[in-house]
Amino acid sequence: MRIKGLFLAATLVFISCSISQAGIPKIEFSERTWDFGRVPQNCTVSHIFWIKNVGTDTLKEISVKTP
Amino acid sequence: MKKTELAIGDSTELEISYSSRAAMTQETKHVEVSSNDTTSGYNRLEITADVKSKPDTLLLLKYSPYTIEFIEEKGGAIKEKKVEFKNSGEKEYKLKIIDYPKELFEVKLSQDILKPGKVLELKVKPLKKLSPDTLKNSVTLQVKGKKEFRITIPIKKEKPPEKSPPPIKWDWRK
Numbered sequence A: 001m002r003i004k005g006l007f008l009a010a011t012l013v014f015i016s017c018s019i020s021q022a023g024i025p026k027i028e029f030s031e032r033t034w035d036f037g038r039v040p041q042n043c044t045v046s047h048i049f050w051i052k053n054v055g056t057d058t059l060k061e062i063s064v065k066t067p
Numbered sequence B: 001m002k003k004t005e006l007a008i009g010d011s012t013e014l015e016i017s018y019s020s021r022a023a024m025t026q027e028t029k030h031v032e033v034s035s036n037d038t039t040s041g042y043n044r045l046e047i048t049a050d051v052k053s054k055p056d057t058l059l060l061l062k063y064s065p066y067t068i069e070f071i072e073e074k075g076g077a078i079k080e081k082k083v084e085f086k087n088s089g090e091k092e093y094k095l096k097i098i099d100y101p102k103e104l105f106e107v108k109l110s111q112d113i114l115k116p117g118k119v120l121e122l123k124v125k126p127l128k129k130l131s132p133d134t135l136k137n138s139v140t141l142q143v144k145g146k147k148e149f150r151i152t153i154p155i156k157k158e159k160p161p162e163k164s165p166p167p168i169k170w171d172w173r174k
Helices: A002-022
Strands: A027-029 A033-040 A044-053 A063-065 B011-019 B026-034 B043-052 B061-064 B068-070 B081-087 B093-099 B105-109 B119-126 B135-144 B148-157
Touching: A027 B043, A033 A044, A033 B011, A033 B135, A044 B043, A044 B148, B011 B026, B011 B043, B061 B148, B068 B081, B081 B093, B093 B105, B105 B135, B119 B135
Parallel strands: A033 B043, A033 B148, B068 B148
Antiparallel strands: A027 A044, A044 B011, A044 B135, A063 B026, B026 B043, B061 B081, B081 B119, B093 B135, B105 B119, B135 B148
């Protein structure tokens, strides 16, 4: 009975370690909206959004789509 | 976007450009960003612009020029450019630079507060030789007056015009 208990505890520790090692990627943005305000007609303006991986695994396949 | 893959703690920039057309009311555009992060779901980045005619007659804060245009001179030198702001109203304005490409330009205001009837300058100085390709960027200012609003001034450097071949000389007397 005691051996069974020890085996169960060891299994639980192994599972929790495996989960923490797998990790998950997490995307974070400097901001999600940007207001240019008053912009003259017929011109081009630009703004840089920063993307950061705040997760615990590599963030992959980052792609941008314009609808 | 410079990278499509980010290690833990790493970051990258995503430049979003907006081209205005005719003057209108506020316009909103967006892009969708996707990745292998399944927890965030739908990532929508949104930009808004209030497109105004030139000159912007409704604004009491007059400024000129509307676009900062860099022209490469002989030897590749590029001079600092200035935008002049004049307060034509009766209340003072407080100006603050909130966005510009820091790796390309040094941007300064001659003063922060613009009293009625007074003038101030926004100075834009290139930090390095600008790319020969067409450059499209901008400076955004936060303005606090009777109301709070933003002004974005485009910065551009056009590709120098290509030299046309010399005209063919033909001496008909020969």
